[in-house]
Amino acid sequence: MILLSSEQQQLNLPNAEIEYYPNFYQTTEANQLFKSLLNETSWIQDDITVFGKTYKQPRLTALYGEFGQPYSYSNITMHPKPFIPLIKSIQSKIERETKQQFNTVLLNLYRDGNDSNGWHADNEKELGQNPVIASLSLGEIRPFHFKHRQLKKQRYKLFLNHGSLLVMKGEMQHFWLHQIAKTKKPIKERINLTFRFLVRS
Numbered sequence: 001m002i003l004l005s006s007e008q009q010q011l012n013l014p015n016a017e018i019e020y021y022p023n024f025y026q027t028t029e030a031n032q033l034f035k036s037l038l039n040e041t042s043w044i045q046d047d048i049t050v051f052g053k054t055y056k057q058p059r060l061t062a063l064y065g066e067f068g069q070p071y072s073y074s075n076i077t078m079h080p081k082p083f084i085p086l087i088k089s090i091q092s093k094i095e096r097e098t099k100q101q102f103n104t105v106l107l108n109l110y111r112d113g114n115d116s117n118g119w120h121a122d123n124e125k126e127l128g129q130n131p132v133i134a135s136l137s138l139g140e141i142r143p144f145h146f147k148h149r150q151l152k153k154q155r156y157k158l159f160l161n162h163g164s165l166l167v168m169k170g171e172m173q174h175f176w177l178h179q180i181a182k183t184k185k186p187i188k189e190r191i192n193l194t195f196r197f198l199v200r201s
């Protein structure tokens with residue numbers, strides 16, 4: 001099933017609360033943000049270890065945070081850089097419009113269709129019980145797939161527009177998995193910023 005909309009939308013799904021703002025940033029501003037983030041972000045390519053074998057992560061990432069608290073997922077520990085003004089200003093707009101608070105952002109750069117982000121949930125302990133995650137998309141439009149862990153008919157894809165914001169809340173990270181799949185289509189870069197609130201340990 002495909003979910004598409006041109007307006008702010010609340011999706012009613014079992015065990016999840018999802019809000020989607022297709023035009024969180026207008027195109028001109030989104031274009032500028034994309035260009036600046038591509039150039040100004042400290043992108044790295046981490047190694048991931050799966051069943052004892054080490055691979056290059058199939059995308060570039062960067063972590064920025066307010067407290068310098070490290071964030072670990074999939075056997076990777078990332079140490080945040082202090083916020084840069086550009087990212088701070090994006091965070092402020094997201095906080096204002098969603099009425100939620102964030103202190104950390106994980107950025108993903110999908111260089112082309114070969115880059116991806118496998119099925120996972122953002123359920124690390126330091127995110128707390130029911131995390132609110134705000135995900136800004138810039139650049140190439142790619143489908144965000146999500147599926148319920150138990151209810152096998154509950155599978156969806158949402159095309160994340162250039163300049164769009166997706167907010168995941170409620171029990172979503174307990175009951176659902178999400179991914180950005182590889183594609184053979186010749187596509188350009190996509191940047192994604194996922195704002196999170198890390199509980200201080």
Ligand SMILES: O=C(O)CCC(=O)C(=O)O
Nearest residue numbers: 106108117122180192194
């Ligand atoms: O690129 C996306 O839209 C999803 C990113 C994501 O799921 C993550 O970084 O945890």
Ligand SMILES: [Fe+2]
Nearest residue numbers: 120121122178
């Ligand atoms: Fe995620």
